[in-house]
Amino acid sequence: xxxxxxxxxxxxxxxxxxxxxxxxxxxxxxxxxxxxxxxxxxxxxxxxxxxxxxxxxxxxxxxxxxxxxxxxxxxxxxxxxxxxxxxxxxxxxxxxxxxxxxxxxxxxxxxxxxxxxxxxxxxxxxxxxxxxxxxxxxxxxxxxxxxxxxxxxxxxxxxxxxxxxxxxxxxxxxxxxxxxxxxxxxxxxxxxxxxxxxxxxxxxxxxxxxxxxxxxxxxxxxxxxxxxxxxxxxxxxxxxxxxxxxxxxxxx
Numbered sequence: 001x002x003x004x005x006x007x008x009x010x011x012x013x014x015x016x017x018x019x020x021x022x023x024x025x026x027x028x029x030x031x032x033x034x035x036x037x038x039x040x041x042x043x044x045x046x047x048x049x050x051x052x053x054x055x056x057x058x059x060x061x062x063x064x065x066x067x068x069x070x071x072x073x074x075x076x077x078x079x080x081x082x083x084x085x086x087x088x089x090x091x092x093x094x095x096x097x098x099x100x101x102x103x104x105x106x107x108x109x110x111x112x113x114x115x116x117x118x119x120x121x122x123x124x125x126x127x128x129x130x131x132x133x134x135x136x137x138x139x140x141x142x143x144x145x146x147x148x149x150x151x152x153x154x155x156x157x158x159x160x161x162x163x164x165x166x167x168x169x170x171x172x173x174x175x176x177x178x179x180x181x182x183x184x185x186x187x188x189x190x191x192x193x194x195x196x197x198x199x200x201x202x203x204x205x206x207x208x209x210x211x212x213x214x215x216x217x218x219x220x221x222x223x224x225x226x227x228x229x230x231x232x233x234x235x236x237x238x239x240x241x242x243x244x245x246x247x248x249x250x251x252x
Contacts, residue, residue: 005055007080008228009033009072011063011121012090014041016192017142019048020221021087026052028225033076035061035090063090063117064109073124082132085228086125088118089142091160096153096203107156114160115167122171122182129180136179136232140224141168145188145240145248152203165238172237181235183227188242189214204247213243 008025012018013034025032026049034042034056042058049056059075062068076083092113094106122139129137147165150158164184171182191214201209220241227236242248 005029005031006084007031007033007076007082008085008087009035009076009083009121009125010087010089011035011061011117012142013045013058014038017187017190017217017220017224018087018089019045020192020217021089021224022056023049024218024221024225025085025228026055028229029055030085030228031055031080032057033072033079034058035063035072037062061090063121064112066116066120069117069120069124073121073128077128082137083125083128084137086121086137086139087142087224087228088121088139090117091142093154093157098153099155102156110156111160114157115163118164118167122167126171126175126178126180129175130178134179136181138228138230138232138235139171139175139180139182140227141171141182141184143168143184143186143238145186145242145246147184147186148240149248152205152207168238172235179232181230181232183236184238185220185224185227185236186238186240186242187220188240188248189246190217190220190241191215192217210247212247213245215241215243 008030010018010022013022014036022032036042039060046053046056061072094110143164144161146158147161168184201211204210223241
């Protein structure tokens with residue numbers, strides 16, 4: 001790999017927002033590690049990148065497993081020699097149900113992916129970025145509209161995304177002295193394979209269901225890459241990108 005190119009890790013790089021962001025980074029001449037649980041989906045991202053796919057490395061990773069995360073970052077450092085950008089994107093969800101009916105095992109599994117996995121990735125990114133020359137780098141966490149305003153019957157998802165905001169603030173604070181910039185993008189209704197229910201109706205605060213507008217995921221990808229491309233003396237701390245007419249402001 002070319003050491004003069006910027007390097008990035010995109011977790012959840014095999015589909016949805018992660019794939020779109022990875023493709024945009026590759027088009028901008030980044031070297032990109034694609035991390036995800038399914039190798040075939042990561043390879044699809046590489047193929048979709050066309051000629052720029054030569055700068056992509058798929059690595060099977062389960063962010064809920066700290067040893068898998070450690071291996072991801074060790075391999076990245078070995079291949080690229082440094083890490084310039086981490087897009088902490090991998091996430092999951094569980095079946096929507098009332099708060100009092102959420103099984104313990106569902107709660108625990110979602111926290112390991114959406115919160116612990118993000119934390120472990122931040123830890124390893126810090127260790128590389130503070131030690132490399134030139135020192136520093138950028139971490140972008142995928143929050144959500146649900147990091148600000150919850151949806152009904154999604155207590156575990158809402159809680160993890162609120163917690164990601166706390167991680168973003170802590171990493172931003174502690175990264176200052178190492179020239180590590182940390183920001184968060186909060187996405188509302190980007191059209192991916194995880195948002196198919198938008199077209200059949202999502203539950204609203206009053207218990208009704210309503211079809212919600214969505215946006216092309218390419219808008220999200222360009223927003224993330226804008227954040228990634230900034231010099232390290234500038235940072236987008238929080239960015240919200242969403243469908244203009246989605247029920248967010250005034251939700252409830």
